Amino acid sequence: MTTLDIDLTDVAHGGSAVGRAEDGRVVFARFGLPGERVRVQVTGQRSTLIRGDVVEVLSNPSEHRVDLVWPEAGPLGVGGADLGHVAFDYQAEWKSHVLATTLGRIGGRDLQEHFAEQGLSPRVAALPGDAETSGWATRTRIEFVVGEDGRPAMYRDSSHELMGVASFPLAVEEIGELDLFGGWRSWWKPGERVKALAPSGSDPALFVGGDVWWAPGMRADEVVREDVVVGGELYAYQVHAGGFWQVHRAAAASLIELVMRGAKVQPGDRVVELYSGAGLLTQPLAVATGEAGAVYAMEATREAVDDARANLRDLPWARTRAARIDAHALEGVNGDVVVADPPRAGLGTELAAMLGEAKVGRIVLVSCDPASMARDVAVMRGCGRKATFFEAVDIFPNTHHFECVTVVE
Template sequence: MTTTPGTDVPLLELSIGSPAHGGHFVARHEGRVVFVRHALPGERVLARVTDGGGDAGFWRADTVRVLEPSEHRAAHPWQAAGALLAAAAGRAPRGGAEFGHIGLEEQRRIKAAVFSEQLRRLARVERAVEVEPAEQEHDGGLGWRTRAGFAVDAAGRLAMHAHRSEELVPVQQMPLAVDAVNELRLWELDLAGVARVEVAAPANGTVPLVLLIPEAGTPPRRLARVAAALAPEGERPVSVAVWEPDQARLTRLRGRTWVQESCGAHQYRVTGEGFWQIHRQAPEILTGAVLDGVRPEPGWHVADLYAGAGLFTAPLAAAVGEGGRVLSVEGAAGTSRDARKNLHGAPQVDIVQGKVDRVLRSQFPGRRGGSGARLDAVVLDPPRAGAGRTVVHQLHALRPQVIGYVSCDPASFARDLGWFLSLGWELDSLRVFDLYPHTHHMESFASLRPPAG
């Protein structure tokens, strides 16, 4: 072990082993596990410890120099996020592109290995996994984010956080984002008085929305000046609004407080910080996977849980027709209001705002749904934490013909899958998608079939 000159931060020379969930790679130092970022299996690296003391069960570390590189190491496409460039400049890399040093095909092989390991460890399932790229992936896995969040540093400059740190790294451009985000040139603005900036730029080319999240006490006139600089009269239309999370208050400054998204034949209004899939192709890819895996039929009764603004609800409603029913459940009040607007022309849809477990209890009382209750299929797209044991057991009691599970986290999915399997359910189909190139994240869809009898 050595230390960084002028500091007592230890530097470790490590041999890198297998990938781990979360964007890390496993190494060992004197018997202790070290989770290393910005490395590759088989490499020999010098890494700086970022988290952990003498009594810690494991340490975290960032690669600062590669002594023996992997054949799969690539030039990082985003200098601000490149660990080796950042280390040479004496600063931390900004988070969010932690796989940028890896060739795209190898990124997908690593993600497949991680997903398979989570299935094996948490669900006791041995299954080979292939991670599918987006059908129209281009430009080396860049230009896919339609949504981006930024911090603002003490000088009022656009910035992003270093990984697991309050340190802010100024940024200019975001190579992972679609052109419409970068064309706003937010890094040229004086953002003093703003704590955070959120941008939504729909892939269909409609008007983007910029949300300004102010620091406490920032006067409205200051935010109005930022909006005027961001959206000068006569230039490309941009909507600007102020979002105050503590009061759940959204105030329009320019244009409108929502964006118009689209998927297939359906149009969606998404207000403020409402959820929408980030990758420009994700809505089409995931909707196709859901319809192929669930195969809803006319007249079916379907529940769409954690439904957001109705991305899956709309095509499910079209599939079951007016003779069927779709129950759309969403916890966020604002997003549920969007769903009502988006689906007002579909009389077969019932929209309920509330926690999924509570809504299921109220809508389907009794172990098997209660007298006269019926549920043919369920689609769920829970947040990163997953659905959880309570919801799994509720769905088991309702015994739909098929459950379609969309997930953005292999660990929570594998945990929930394990609970379904323990109740006798079968994993029918599984697809994994690389909808977050140059990061460790992935999206998946699984169809589950109920116990026989």
């Protein structure tokens, strides 16, 4: 067991605080805070860097350090709450700092200066209501694996080793109704992957082995209902229990609000939506274009497209196609507005350049990784476009993740 004693000076993208070892290598230390002198247990190393977890604060404990609400997800524990040791208010500072430095590191000085000139602030805002629970009890979806003893387990961070867990503090209270630590033990099988969900419009359910259950051996519908209220408007959705949906209980409404504010869709507009999932954004976009306009949405997952079609039943000018988005699919793409919500890897330089150069008025990019956001926006800048809107929102409290919405025109 190798340990190092170091001073932490900064924070890095990915959830670690940063310091330097005596041999000059950069140390990425999870569960540390800048200003602290800490003992780090090394969990991995290369010729240029060392990774580890803070197992002891030796001196200068940070005023922003809090006791771990979920100790099993602390140092040397399971992944999933790598900012669980950081005071809720300071998580926004941490993430804003990472966002600003990532903009510069990936997009260069030009992108940082461009954001400043455009009056765009790289700040990450907490979701309303989260301060009350310090961001705990906010997730309507949690995933785990059944351990050898039949109890819920998760993987130790960056490893294939399963560790039993005794609670899920990130889950909303309603998930407790499933009694995950009760009668399922003799029913589900070790090694099975389980998703527990508490949809806003249906009873809590468990997705395991491709089926949906509300209690051991008691089947539930394979689709659940999600109701999202934004500005007094209700958007209602069906979603396959195993399919993608935003995990934070307020994330769906927040993303609709931000995307619609940035997209400025007018009646009669032609909108192209990429990576549209079950149609979370497609529905409000179609309401905004009205029947004089059109929304063309693309999504790779068949089940999500089935959900989206059901969700757009009353808005027939919105059409969804099951298709992989690649350079071929985007050839000749055009419209008033393109909305893209890709997975963590972002659009990539090729697709970002295609969109940047396309006959499209406004591109709304939803990014769950600041590095891919900075790269994609920098590529579109290189096509002569300007960033005109930027908001970042903390839809993953107690982890290093957050979401960005950028508009490029």
